[in-house]
Amino acid sequence: MTNITIEVVKDGNIEPCRELCNELMAFQQSRAVMAPEVFDRMNFDTRMRRSYDGALRTHVLIARDEGVPVGYAFSTVEDLEPGDDKLPAWAPNRDSADSKGFYPDWVELPKKIGFLSNLYLRDGYRSMGLGKKLFDSSMEWLESFPDVDLLFIYVSNGNEDALRYYLKQGFIYSHEVFGGFIKAVYKRLEK
Template sequence: MRNTITVEIVQDGNIEPCRELCNELMAFQKSRATLAPELFDAMNFDTRMKRSYASALESQVILVKDDGVPVGYAFSTIDNIARSKHAYPDWAPRAEGSQGFYPDWDDLPDKVGCLNNLYLRDGYRHLGLGSKLFGMAMEWLDSFSDVDVIFIFVSNGNEAALDFYLGRGFAFSHDVFGGFIKTTYKRR
């Protein structure tokens, strides 16, 4: 790893340094999407990350910088999904028999963990930083003894990310919104 790279947990609640990176992630997901890529046009830092950060019970943001410049991040939350277990957002594609974000498990808890975003700019993806961010995020999520399930939602067309999570102990659960997103999970 380069000597100029630092990895830090955001302590002061200022997630603004992730704005450009989050917007790049949404553009990256759109570029990979094979189903409804136009839906990513309405997804950005304000509509996705900032909103999720504000509504979560707990949040963690890990920021990677190269010589002080943000080049990647991981964003994780602990959420109460009691009211949103069967929610179907307005932006979501409609498909016959389509399922929402969460599986129809009888034992689906109200409180869950989620790795919302993990993103690194080109040039930083083969330095072990993704694994480091993933490990730090999982350590934080695992620190909540009352959280029994962790979810990761992978946008359609991003098979490399799906393979990354499946190779690290997550299992495929179901397609969300007719395949727009793939849900992976890990139980404690």
């Protein structure tokens, strides 16, 4: 852990995040108290790759130790249209009438919204300040867009440490997604 670097992916090659993203999905599954089996359908291809390819703007940071990826942060800016709150294929409670989607009732669409989609560090790299660096760099990027005034982070059920962290960083609890499978937090940006 002597030579930790953080790089911004500029060439579109997010493949170094594959193993880390799959580890994140397994980590979230291990913490889930609600529908952990849903994470069986979540991986790099179904989550990060799909989101990266479909986003208006993307920002990926990779933390490396001696060149080996040990963590990453993935952020996007989305241009939302009416109806964009449809349920993804992996969503639990897809057929439930009360299964609320990603956006709360108070979001007026269309609107550009920023997202911190993933933030993950391997064991042994947490509690070193590295996660804070990834978070701060991601927020700086998201806040740099004059047409983005709302940020969201979605926290998987059972990951109360992450939820508390984001709340301490100035985010506000918004709503439960898919009947509590995910908790949404948001932050309005003063422009």
